[in-house]
Amino acid sequence: MGWITAEQALQRLGTKPQTLYANVSRGRIAAKPDASDPRRSLYSTEDIERLASRQHGRRKAETVAAQTMAWGDPVLPTTISTIEDGRLYYRGEDAAKLSRMADLEAVAGLLWGGKRPRFPIMAGEDNPGLPQAFTVLGRLAASDMPTLGRGHAVLHADAARVMGAVTRALAGTTATELAAHERLARHWHRPEAADIIRRALVLLAEHELNASTFSARITVSTGAPLSAAVLSGLCTLGGPLHGGAAAAMDELAEAATRLGPEQAVQLSLRRGRALPCFGHRLYPHGDVRAAELLTHFEVPPLYRDLAVIGEALVGERPNIDFALAAMAAACGLPAAAPMIIFTLARSVGWLAHALEQIETGSLIRPRARYVGPAPAY
Known part of the structure; x- marks a missing residue:
């Protein structure tokens, strides 16, 4: 470019x-x-x-x-979120400012256009993690009611139930009704990390019409259950160009531990690879979500050096995937923590878009531009 x-x-x-x-x-x-x-x-x-x-x-x-389809003109109207002048807004509210005081449940109420929901504690097996989330959502998608013809209040209750199932699948069970960030912190035996997890969940809850959100909207536009929309979003999120980007940051950090930050960055660039977790096309002057999150914990020296060297060599600032990886390292969270936080948070956004899509009553059905062999008559 x-x-x-x-x-x-x-x-x-x-x-x-x-x-x-x-x-x-x-x-x-x-x-x-x-x-x-x-x-x-x-x-x-x-x-x-x-x-x-x-x-x-x-x-x-x-x-x-x-x-x-490629960072071009807007595809469809939405009242849920937008990115303007380098800031992310949830229904007109600055997401970075919301992260300083709100939790995921409060943001769900805002994005869904209703009261603060409670994510019910659902029955399930006690082996939480991403595989369990896929399993639980698959079971729900196969048995839940379609969304067509169902009322606003019923669908909002259904959305809260789906979030309860996702939270249980990712954070496990608990004897008391805790907020999502508290459940994750308790599950990981890091109660002191609860507040920074809360901030990350809020910052990641929604991000306009990204690939996984578009997938969720397409799914629910057919009348499929809300759980199926979230499952579609999760399947899309897992790709290395989307929510799985933080895994590439782990590889860079491991190389930096062996070779030193500058050598690791140079090696990645000399191999013709884009430096992972730096830059974002919607934030030309830096990912505001990363900037906000990185100010609320002590960034480990290794990541601090990578941020400085990476920006100097590629001219891009660390993005939210970098911040999640640095946060996990700083707080002693498991390797899967960034993806789990991303999944739990973004499920709220997927459901917000699913509820909005249902209100349109329309099927998302683009046409393909055929470029193959001419039809034989």
């Missing part, structure tokens, strides 16, 4: 600086800090050319549709 200055971008687009910055905040143009001057930004040549080409005539519908 090539990069050009703001002056070059404005000349190519023929727009005002405010329009350029608005396109960056909406994810239409990727940007990154200029390594030679951190006060300035560079902009993706590819994205600039794509937007400039629109001035030469209306794009074909198929071109518009294709570009929306």
